[in-house]
Amino acid sequence: xRGSFRCGGVVALAALVMAGGCARQPTAGPVxxxxxxxxxxxxxxxxxxxxxxxxxxxxxxxVDPGPAGDGPPNHADNNGWKQRHDLTxxxxxxxxxxAARIRPxxxxxxxxxxxxxxxxxxxxxxxxxxxxxxxVTAMRQPSWMxxxxxxxxxxxxxxxxxxxxxxxxxxxxxxxxxxxxxxxxCLEPYTH
Numbered sequence: 174x175r176g177s178f179r180c181g182g183v184v185a186l187a188a189l190v191m192a193g194g195c196a197r198q199p200t201a202g203p204v205x206x207x208x209x210x211x212x213x214x215x216x217x218x219x220x221x222x223x224x225x226x227x228x229x230x231x232x233x234x235x236v237d238p239g240p241a242g243d244g245p246p247n248h249a250d251n252n253g254w255k256q257r258h259d260l261t262x263x264x265x266x267x268x269x270x271x272a273a274r275i276r277p278x279x280x281x282x283x284x285x286x287x288x289x290x291x292x293x294x295x296x297x298x299x300x301x302x303x304x305x306x307x308x309v310t311a312m313r314q315p316s317w318m319x320x321x322x323x324x325x326x327x328x329x330x331x332x333x334x335x336x337x338x339x340x341x342x343x344x345x346x347x348x349x350x351x352x353x354x355x356x357x358x359c360l361e362p363y364t365h
Contacts, residue, residue: 257351257352257353257354259352260334260335260350260351260352264332264333264334264335264352265350267331267332267335268331268332268335268336268337268350268351269350271329271331271337271350272337272348272349272350274300275297275300275329275337275348276346276348278296278297278299278300279293279296279297279327279339279341279346279348280346281296282296282341283341283342283343283346286343288323288324288325288341288342288343289325290309290310290311290325291309292325293309293325293327293341294307294309294325294327297309297327297329302329306329306330306331307327307328307329307330308327308328308329308359308360309325309326309327309328310325310326310327310360311324311325311326312324312325312326312340312342313326322342323342323343324340324341324342324343325340325341326338326339326340326360327339327340327341328358328359328360329359330353330358330359334352334353335350335351335352335353336350336351336352336353336358336359337349337350337359338351338359338360
C-alpha cells in the first residue's frame with residue numbers, strides 16, 4: 174500500500190506542476206532561449222502596459238541574419254574546390270583573343286555536322302596550340318538518356334591559370350573564357 178501511495182503522490186505532484194504551467198499567462202517572448210550572437214529587443218510600449226505584474230522576456234531579434242536562402246548551411250565550404258582563379262584584365266584580354274581564334278574553327282566543324290572529339294582536337298591543334306594544353310572528350314551520357322549525345326567537350330589552357338572551355342554540339346557551339354580551378358584545372362570532373 175505504501176508503494177501505491179508514493180506513486181499516487183508523484184502523479185498528483187506532476188499533475189499540479191502541469192496545471193500550474195497551463196494557468197500562466199502566455200508571454201510575448203520566444204519559447205526557446207536566444208541563440209548565440211543575438212540581442213534582445215525592448216518590448217513594445219503597448220504590450221508592456223497591458224501585462225500583469227510579472228515581467229515576460231522581450232522577443233529576440235537577430236543581430237545580422239544575413240541573406241535569406243534555402244541552401245544547405247555548408248554549401249560554400251562543400252563547393253570550395255570548384256572555385257576558379259579570377260582572371261586579371263590582361264589574362265581576360267589574352268583569353269578573349271584566343272577564344273576569337275578558336276570559335277571560327279569549331280564553327281566550321283559544327284556546320285559540317287562533325288562532332289567527334291578527334292575532329293575537335295585536330296581543329297584546335299591546327300591553330301598551333303600546344304598539344305599538352307589541349308584536352309577534348311566526348312559528351313557524357315545524361316542519366317535520362319539511353320545513348321551518348323553527339324558532341325565534344327574541350328579545354329585549352331593558356332597563361333598561368335586561364336582556360337577556354339566549351340563544347341561543339343548539333344544545337345550549339347559554346348566557347349567561354351574563365352580561370353582554372355586549383356583542384357582540377359579547366360574542366361570540372363564528372364560527378365553523379
